[in-house]
Amino acid sequence: MYRYDEFDAAFVKARAGEFRDQVARRLSGALTxxxxxxLRLMNGLYLQLHAYMLRVAIxxxxxxxxxxxxxxxxxxxxxxxxxxxxxxxxxxxxxxxxKDAPAILxxxxxxxxxxxxxxxxxxxxxxxxxxxxxAPDEIEDPRATCELIRQWSSLHPEFTFLGRxxxxxxxxxxxDRAAIRVHDIGIQIVRSEAxxxxxxxxxxxxxxxxxMIGKVVREFLPKxxxxxxxxxxxxxxxxxGRRDNKYKARIxxxxxxIGIEAYRDEVEAEFASLAGTISPDAEEEARIAAYFASxxxxxxxxxxxxxxxxxxxxxxxxAWARRNVHPHRxxxxxxxxxxxxxxxxxxxxATAEQMRAMAEIAERHSLDELRVTHEQNxxxxxxxxxxxxxxWRKLKAQGLDxxxxxxxxxxxxxxxxxxxxxxxxxxIPVAQRIAERFADPTLQERIGPLSIKxxxxxxxxxxxxxxxxxxxxxxxxxxxxxxxxxxxxATETAAIGERTGPGFSYEDVVDAIETLxxxxxxxxxPGETFLQCYRRLGMEAFKEPLYAAx
Amino acid sequence: MPLRDGTGPIPDDWTxxxxxxxxxxxxxxxxxxxxxxxxxxxxxxxxxxGLRVAxxxxxxxxxxxxxxxxxxxxxxxxxxDGRAFSLGRWLRERGHEGRLRAExxxxxxxxxHLRGCGFDEVEIxxxxxxxxxxxxxxxxxxxxxxxxQVGRPGRQAISAARREARx
Numbered sequence: 001m002y003r004y005d006e007f008d009a010a011f012v013k014a015r016a017g018e019f020r021d022q023v024a025r026r027l028s029g030a031l032t033x034x035x036x037x038x039l040r041l042m043n044g045l046y047l048q049l050h051a052y053m054l055r056v057a058i059x060x061x062x063x064x065x066x067x068x069x070x071x072x073x074x075x076x077x078x079x080x081x082x083x084x085x086x087x088x089x090x091x092x093x094x095x096x097x098x099k100d101a102p103a104i105l106x107x108x109x110x111x112x113x114x115x116x117x118x119x120x121x122x123x124x125x126x127x128x129x130x131x132x133x134x135a136p137d138e139i140e141d142p143r144a145t146c147e148l149i150r151q152w153s154s155l156h157p158e159f160t161f162l163g164r165x166x167x168x169x170x171x172x173x174x175x176d177r178a179a180i181r182v183h184d185i186g187i188q189i190v191r192s193e194a195x196x197x198x199x200x201x202x203x204x205x206x207x208x209x210x211x212m213i214g215k216v217v218r219e220f221l222p223k224x225x226x227x228x229x230x231x232x233x234x235x236x237x238x239x240x241g242r243r244d245n246k247y248k249a250r251i252x253x254x255x256x257x258i259g260i261e262a263y264r265d266e267v268e269a270e271f272a273s274l275a276g277t278i279s280p281d282a283e284e285e286a287r288i289a290a291y292f293a294s295x296x297x298x299x300x301x302x303x304x305x306x307x308x309x310x311x312x313x314x315x316x317x318x319a320w321a322r323r324n325v326h327p328h329r330x331x332x333x334x335x336x337x338x339x340x341x342x343x344x345x346x347x348x349x350a351t352a353e354q355m356r357a358m359a360e361i362a363e364r365h366s367l368d369e370l371r372v373t374h375e376q377n378x379x380x381x382x383x384x385x386x387x388x389x390x391x392w393r394k395l396k397a398q399g400l401d402x403x404x405x406x407x408x409x410x411x412x413x414x415x416x417x418x419x420x421x422x423x424x425x426x427x428i429p430v431a432q433r434i435a436e437r438f439a440d441p442t443l444q445e446r447i448g449p450l451s452i453k454x455x456x457x458x459x460x461x462x463x464x465x466x467x468x469x470x471x472x473x474x475x476x477x478x479x480x481x482x483x484x485x486x487x488x489x490a491t492e493t494a495a496i497g498e499r500t501g502p503g504f505s506y507e508d509v510v511d512a513i514e515t516l517x518x519x520x521x522x523x524x525x526p527g528e529t530f531l532q533c534y535r536r537l538g539m540e541a542f543k544e545p546l547y548a549a550x
Numbered sequence: 551m552p553l554r555d556g557t558g559p560i561p562d563d564w565t566x567x568x569x570x571x572x573x574x575x576x577x578x579x580x581x582x583x584x585x586x587x588x589x590x591x592x593x594x595x596x597x598x599x600g601l602r603v604a605x606x607x608x609x610x611x612x613x614x615x616x617x618x619x620x621x622x623x624x625x626x627x628x629x630x631d632g633r634a635f636s637l638g639r640w641l642r643e644r645g646h647e648g649r650l651r652a653e654x655x656x657x658x659x660x661x662x663h664l665r666g667c668g669f670d671e672v673e674i675x676x677x678x679x680x681x682x683x684x685x686x687x688x689x690x691x692x693x694x695x696x697x698x699q700v701g702r703p704g705r706q707a708i709s710a711a712r713r714e715a716r717x
Binding site: 007008022161235239287 | 657696698711715
């Protein structure tokens with residue numbers, strides 16, 4: 001993984017110093033609250049319902065054991081002993097004090113971490129496939145591209161006061177595990193017919209109040225042109241994006257209003273005329289890429305008799321292996337998902353003790369590397385098959401062994417009414433009730449791949465639009481009401497879910513979801529997933545049983 | 551309103567001229583006014599002319615003035631409205647060699663970004679200058695030293711510093 005050198009470290013240290021100065025200048029009155037707000041947001045500090053919230057950047061979701069340990073320590077020293085992993089592969093602390101924020105940033109800087117641009121109207125953390133560099137189907141490791149973008153976008157003089165936030169995601173495979181089509185810019189690494197590696201660029205995707213699937217703005221971009229092209233894309237957005245209404249200020253609205261053709265023409269003209277050098281030299285690009293070279297794997301056999309026997313002997317381990325273990329490009333290795341979705345837990349939360357356990361396992365068994373996923377789980381990317389049983393036992397000792405990756409209880413939920421000032425309904429308690437209803441692992445496996453995502457308001461932080469079953473909590477005359485959507489999809493077959501009809505009460509929403517799943521189990525064909533079944537049968541087949549009882 | 555550049559407070563030797571009013575030695579005109587004056591400006595050294603430009607001005611309107619005028623002052627209606635960062639950078643790319651001024655309530659914390667986009671100076675409201683005295687702008691100036699972007703005025707890119715350190 002990328003390691004900060006003296007220059008990256010100096011940059012981060014300077015930023016921490018700058019924020020310390022800004023806090024002091026706010027307190028002295030040199031900065032007004034209006035002026036201070038975007039500055040604190042650009043350093044990851046939100047004012048939430050009950051307290052400040054600090055969002056720490058985990059660039060493209062990759063971190064090492066020492067960094068995870070530091071997060072654990074911060075959660076104990078400055079917070080309530082836990083952290084919350086987010087859908088943008090970052091971590092949030094929900095209870096820090098403003099006066100402690102500069103000290104926390106110093107602590108983070110000591111392990112090469114920071115909170116720069118995790119909020120505010122700027123280019124946010126670039127996200128990617130949690131199996132980057134590991135997945136067998138990958139054309140190229142997307143992390144080198146992510147790191148190039150991280151550096152380019154860090155305090156970019158031109159793009160730090162945009163009309164609205166700006167999110168970029170990169171994937172190195174055709175199978176999209178980074179949800180690139182619902183980002184402001186999505187980047188797919190592709191290979192041309194001539195065998196040249198380059199990028200397909202999507203623009204104008206997003207969720208929120210106006211969900212949209214990104215459109216292709218450039219079918220093939222040669223690799224060396226990436227930053228120049230992004231600069232053109234951002235400049236057209238910065239100059240022409242709407243500033244009159246914050247809910248219409250994302251690039252998706254600009255692209256929608258002027259049309260993808262007009263946007264593309266503007267970008268291509270800008271791209272052609274951009275003067276001066278934008279990308280660092282080839283030597284620097286090679287330096288970055290070298291950090292993501294394949295690690296030194298042991299020479300192992302393709303299969304492990306020890307692992308196979310452990311699966312035969314312990315059905316619980318076998319269930320976890322079926323759901324949470326993923327193929328790896330190196331023989332004798334696997335990647336594994338640590339589910340942060342135990343039955344009854346708050347999705348994405350981990351205690352300090354769990355974070356330390358994950359750090360220890362990564363250091364001992366996973367070449368000192370962890371990945372945060374946009375599904376709010378953590379991945380151990382480099383495990384020997386022989387080590388899987390011991391890793392599983394260590395996870396089990398910490399309650400981190402839920403065998404539910406991608407199943408009905410692997411729920412994404414926003415913080416909701418319990419924490420968030422914007423929320424109009426509870427989210428986490430709904431997730432917990434759904435998980436409890438479907439707690440039986442056998443039932444979960446029988447239902448198969450199914451994503452449920454819950455947002456507590458129309459801002460859609462819980463990504464309900466791209467869930468197979470989406471849940472949107474609203475306030476109807478003082479009462480929580482939950483609308484359901486069906487058929488959303490975050491992958492290469494991306495789709496925005498369709499509303500079933502009137503919403504359900506807090507009490508009834510779990511029954512409603514059970515009815516939908518029942519309808520699927522009744523009518524599915526062998527091997528058909530919920531999403532496939534919905535696409536074959538259409539809305540009416542689900543709507544009818546859903547509202548029949550009412 | 552107070553004017554400063556990288557050296558500190560500076561006198562303003564430009565006169566803001568109202569539409570249609572007589573020209574001064576160095577006249578800062580609104581873009582529309584300059585366009586309307588047409589031939590009147592023909593015999594004048596363009597370096598004694600400056601333009602005040604809104605941040606949503608159509609860029610094509612600026613092309614005839616590039617490489618000629620002595621000053622372009624871009625409006626920042628609020629510090630959070632960052633359109634003029636792009637406009638300023640574009641003017642520099644297109645060859646504007648005169649002074650580039652940010653006019654409006656920009657804050658000291660934005661000075662590194664302004665410099666990075668090619669601005670030379672800021673003209674800020676009195677009250678803001680009182681709240682953010684020169685020392686705060688000087689402190690911001692010191693933060694310019696290190697940045698990732700390549701080819702930005704007044705500082706070395708981190709990638710170039712790395713290359714030097716290796717040699």
